[in-house]
Amino acid sequence: MPIKESELILNPDGSIYHLNLKPEHIANTIILVGDQDRVSKITKHFDTIEFSIQKREFKTETGFYKGKRISIVSTGIGCDNIDIVLNELDALVNIDFKTRTLKTHLTTLNIIRVGTSGSLQKEIPVDSFAISAYGLDFSGMLHFYDIEKIRHTSFEEAFVKFTKWNINKSQPILVSNSKTLETLFSSEKTKSGVTATASGFYGPQGRVLRLKTEDPILNDRLHDFSFEGLKISNFEMETAAIYGLSALLGHNALSLNAIIANRATGQFSKNPGALIERLISYTLDRILDLGN
Ligand SMILES: O=P(O)(O)O[C@H]1O[C@H](CO)[C@@H](O)[C@H]1O
Numbered sequence: 001m002p003i004k005e006s007e008l009i010l011n012p013d014g015s016i017y018h019l020n021l022k023p024e025h026i027a028n029t030i031i032l033v034g035d036q037d038r039v040s041k042i043t044k045h046f047d048t049i050e051f052s053i054q055k056r057e058f059k060t061e062t063g064f065y066k067g068k069r070i071s072i073v074s075t076g077i078g079c080d081n082i083d084i085v086l087n088e089l090d091a092l093v094n095i096d097f098k099t100r101t102l103k104t105h106l107t108t109l110n111i112i113r114v115g116t117s118g119s120l121q122k123e124i125p126v127d128s129f130a131i132s133a134y135g136l137d138f139s140g141m142l143h144f145y146d147i148e149k150i151r152h153t154s155f156e157e158a159f160v161k162f163t164k165w166n167i168n169k170s171q172p173i174l175v176s177n178s179k180t181l182e183t184l185f186s187s188e189k190t191k192s193g194v195t196a197t198a199s200g201f202y203g204p205q206g207r208v209l210r211l212k213t214e215d216p217i218l219n220d221r222l223h224d225f226s227f228e229g230l231k232i233s234n235f236e237m238e239t240a241a242i243y244g245l246s247a248l249l250g251h252n253a254l255s256l257n258a259i260i261a262n263r264a265t266g267q268f269s270k271n272p273g274a275l276i277e278r279l280i281s282y283t284l285d286r287i288l289d290l291g292n
């Protein structure tokens with residue numbers, strides 16, 4: 001049965017609804033960034049840029065870096081946007097837009113997030129690089145999918161008990177990265193941990209400006225929690241959703257984050273721009289070891 005026009009939405013030019021892309025526009029290796037201005041900070045290193053388009057916060061550039069074809073896609077902020085980006089990227093490679101049916105041979109994408117993040121541990125200082133061994137979703141978006149096979153309930157149960165998690169918030173879900181990608185991108189320059197993916201920047205990450213949070217010591221409990229050697233290392237707003245949807249759709253995913261803030265020490269990077277430039281160079285260097 002063809003997928004209905006209301007479900008797989010194509011623009012008049014045949015491109016997919018939000019990303020505005022056609023299947024030929026994307027590579028099998030994709031770097032996701034939050035900020036649309038970060039796209040050109042990556043593609044300025046490319047030998048050639050073959051395609052560039054932007055709709056809303058979703059900017060895509062595809063080109064060649066030292067002979068490797070790569071697409072950079074900006075997601076904007078948050079897991080609701082990741083739902084759009086991951087479903088549309090998957091549709092671009094695994095659904096035949098003419099017949100509106102699933103392809104017989106499915107394509108596996110390599111999806112690497114290059115983001116910014118706030119550390120929860122003193123040992124992961126400002127200006128370092130964090131690799132997310134797991135994403136811990138607090139956003140709730142993944143609960144709309146059948147996640148039973150990809151979640152890690154013993155960690156989740158221990159986490160809920162230790163942190164006295166308020167059940168009015170969505171139930172946390174722990175999802176793994178691609179261990180193959182993690183091996184490729186890990187080095188003495190990276191620190192690995194569990195990335196907590198929050199549903200907001202202020203209250204949901206324990207920041208207080210004028211509004212008090214529901215649980216003022218939640219960040220302390222996140223800091224102290226450990227399970228079989230795993231600790232919560234950092235906060236950001238997309239990783240667990242990328243890991244969850246990639247695992248469900250059969251793609252490989254990894255999240256690399258430049259640590260611009262340290263919540264344990266109260267510090268913020270003096271030069272976040274230079275830090276993200278270093279993470280971009282690090283990522284591009286390692287990405288060449290991926291097969292095409
Ligand atoms: O720098 P990016 O990739 O946007 O990532 C982080 O920064 C944003 C918040 O300022 C959130 O998207 C968070 O995940």
Ligand SMILES: O=c1cc[nH]c(=O)[nH]1
Pocket residue numbers: 116117118119201205235236237260261
């Ligand atoms: O503290 C931080 C820094 C960047 N992005 C976040 O979501 N949180």
